[in-house]
Amino acid sequence: xxxxxxxxxxxxxxxxxxxxxxxxxxxxxxxxxxxxxxxxxxxxxxxxxxxxxxxxxxxxxxxxxxxxxxxxxxxxxxxxxxxxxxxxxxxxxxxxxxxxxxxxxxxxxxxxxxxxxxxxxxxxxxxxxxxxxxxxxxxxxxxxxxxxxxxxxxxxxxxxxxxxxxxxxxxxxxxxxxxxxxxxxxxxxxxxxxxxxxxxxxxxxxxxxxxxxxxxxxxxxxxxxxxxxxxxxxxxxxxxxxxxxxxxxxxxxxxxxxxxxxxxxxxxxxxxxxxxxxxxxxxxxxxxxxxxxxxxxxxxxxx
Amino acid sequence: xxxxxxxxxxxxxxxxxxxxxxxxxxxxxxxxxxxxxxxxxxxxxxxxxxxxxxxxxxxxxxxxxxxxxxxxxxxxxxxxxxxxxxxxxxxxxxxxxxxxxxxxxxxxxxxxxxxxxxxxxxxxxxxxxxxxxxxxxxxxxxxxxxxxxxxxxxxxxxxxxxxxxxxxxxxxxxxxxxxxxxxxxxxxxxxxxxxxxxxxxxxxxxxxxxxxxxxxxxxxxxxxxxxxxxxxxxxxxxxxxxxxxxxxxxxxxxxxxxxxxxxxxxxxxxxxxxxxxxxxxxxxxxxxxxxxxxxxxxxxxxx
Numbered sequence: 001x002x003x004x005x006x007x008x009x010x011x012x013x014x015x016x017x018x019x020x021x022x023x024x025x026x027x028x029x030x031x032x033x034x035x036x037x038x039x040x041x042x043x044x045x046x047x048x049x050x051x052x053x054x055x056x057x058x059x060x061x062x063x064x065x066x067x068x069x070x071x072x073x074x075x076x077x078x079x080x081x082x083x084x085x086x087x088x089x090x091x092x093x094x095x096x097x098x099x100x101x102x103x104x105x106x107x108x109x110x111x112x113x114x115x116x117x118x119x120x121x122x123x124x125x126x127x128x129x130x131x132x133x134x135x136x137x138x139x140x141x142x143x144x145x146x147x148x149x150x151x152x153x154x155x156x157x158x159x160x161x162x163x164x165x166x167x168x169x170x171x172x173x174x175x176x177x178x179x180x181x182x183x184x185x186x187x188x189x190x191x192x193x194x195x196x197x198x199x200x201x202x203x204x205x206x207x208x209x210x211x212x213x214x215x216x217x218x219x220x221x222x223x224x225x226x227x228x229x230x231x232x233x234x235x236x237x238x239x240x241x242x243x244x245x246x247x248x249x250x251x252x253x254x255x256x257x258x259x260x261x262x263x264x265x266x267x268x269x270x271x272x273x274x275x276x277x278x279x280x281x282x283x284x285x286x287x288x289x290x291x292x293x294x295x296x297x298x299x300x301x302x303x
Numbered sequence: 304x305x306x307x308x309x310x311x312x313x314x315x316x317x318x319x320x321x322x323x324x325x326x327x328x329x330x331x332x333x334x335x336x337x338x339x340x341x342x343x344x345x346x347x348x349x350x351x352x353x354x355x356x357x358x359x360x361x362x363x364x365x366x367x368x369x370x371x372x373x374x375x376x377x378x379x380x381x382x383x384x385x386x387x388x389x390x391x392x393x394x395x396x397x398x399x400x401x402x403x404x405x406x407x408x409x410x411x412x413x414x415x416x417x418x419x420x421x422x423x424x425x426x427x428x429x430x431x432x433x434x435x436x437x438x439x440x441x442x443x444x445x446x447x448x449x450x451x452x453x454x455x456x457x458x459x460x461x462x463x464x465x466x467x468x469x470x471x472x473x474x475x476x477x478x479x480x481x482x483x484x485x486x487x488x489x490x491x492x493x494x495x496x497x498x499x500x501x502x503x504x505x506x507x508x509x510x511x512x513x514x515x516x517x518x519x520x521x522x523x524x525x526x527x528x529x530x531x532x533x534x535x536x537x538x539x540x541x542x543x544x545x546x547x548x549x550x551x552x553x554x555x556x557x558x559x560x561x562x563x564x565x566x567x568x569x570x571x572x573x574x575x576x577x578x579x580x581x582x583x584x585x586x587x588x589x590x591x592x593x594x595x596x597x598x599x600x601x602x603x604x605x606x
Contacts, residue, residue, distance in 0.1 A: 096351030177597065179599040184561075258484035296480075297447070
């Protein structure tokens, strides 16, 4: 039985920030190979206007394909009611909403204030009825914002409570721009958990300043068991100024498995999936330390 | 007052593993600039036979230069009595010995068994007298070995005790090949500390599999306050297979400062030193996430 749960967000958070497009068929092959490696949850795309983000234009087709894969929960991002309706129509099993704690980022990202966006999420919860998909609200820029700078922790806690009370199934805290540090991670997950308990679920971390794994460790030690990550740190590169890729799935799996924490993911099969990622978007930089260095001699995955 | 103490090991551990040579004058300028940034301890070189490691051939000249820098403790590595004598003659203020817990690595690295090497360290402690330099023993391959694979924790504890009893001033635990994980770091530092108390001092960590900062965090939380690190992760690169650079000084400083832990290092001046590193060895890959991404908007160093 797995002890932590990884949601691979590369096909959404990675590809939407990549400099190149991955063809639809390559996306399908990559997603299927990650599921075959034991990843049980994949955020496959985003229901945003295709004109805004062309890389996400095929999300409905990708969702339709992915829901046919056994043992996979198919997640899609929606920025509003319209996106939610499209995600439901496509068959997404979990729909995640980005709700920025930073007013500046919220206005730039979804053209709504945090409160308006929380209202939008509430409407979707009501629209869903009893048979609808799982709904997650991710508190974006929870640890700082490139526009606003510091984001007061009180704002994050207040927003998380508002979202939990609106009836979402789970709330995530997202370090959207890679500003978080381990002390802040501990403090904020503790505070939000004290308010909303088990509705607080995932840590969505970026590796922009190299602290992704240290932050994941701190979150794990605060009781977090759900982690978003991106294969190859897709969407950012340590050699690119301002790089903002997610924490690297391969390194995250290695860290937890080497600690004796079961991820349910087979590392060798993950490496096979990585080949499909590189084949699907060959000009995009991917990184990750463990894939380059290889597993330690005599390495044993968590038993 | 600084709360953690960074020993910059790039001029030794980094340059001895680099693919290119840094000219002596460039080394001097780089070392001086790091000291000016607030780094109070620098491992400037190694007294090994120049034929074996040409990059370290100028160590005596570098030590002689570095001891003239105010507020800097000048560290040199010695692999045996002969190296120790050369280090003392050059004026090194602290001399560090690599004592591998892995028999295979010890034989390959210093042509002695761990026990023979511990004896060699004991001889140096006796040779030193009361006026001599500080002596550190670093337990190398303490978390695993590329030759031997797993290194039993009992072997590490036994060796650390033997070294402490031989009269060294401090013992470090070194993840020489980047195999460590945070759970193992906690376990082993706790066990060794229970045996030798405050003689256990530094964590020497590599970032080979990207876990360098997570391991540093775990060590810090176990009470470790001395960290070795290397500017630019020199000596390894995430794009090179088997990369084995140290944990990146810049990212380590950023992590601790952002957590509110004072390092005594000025980040902007550290960036200036990084320019001298790149200028001194322009074809060598250097990395580090924070230098590429920049500090967060509104970032405040630890007060």
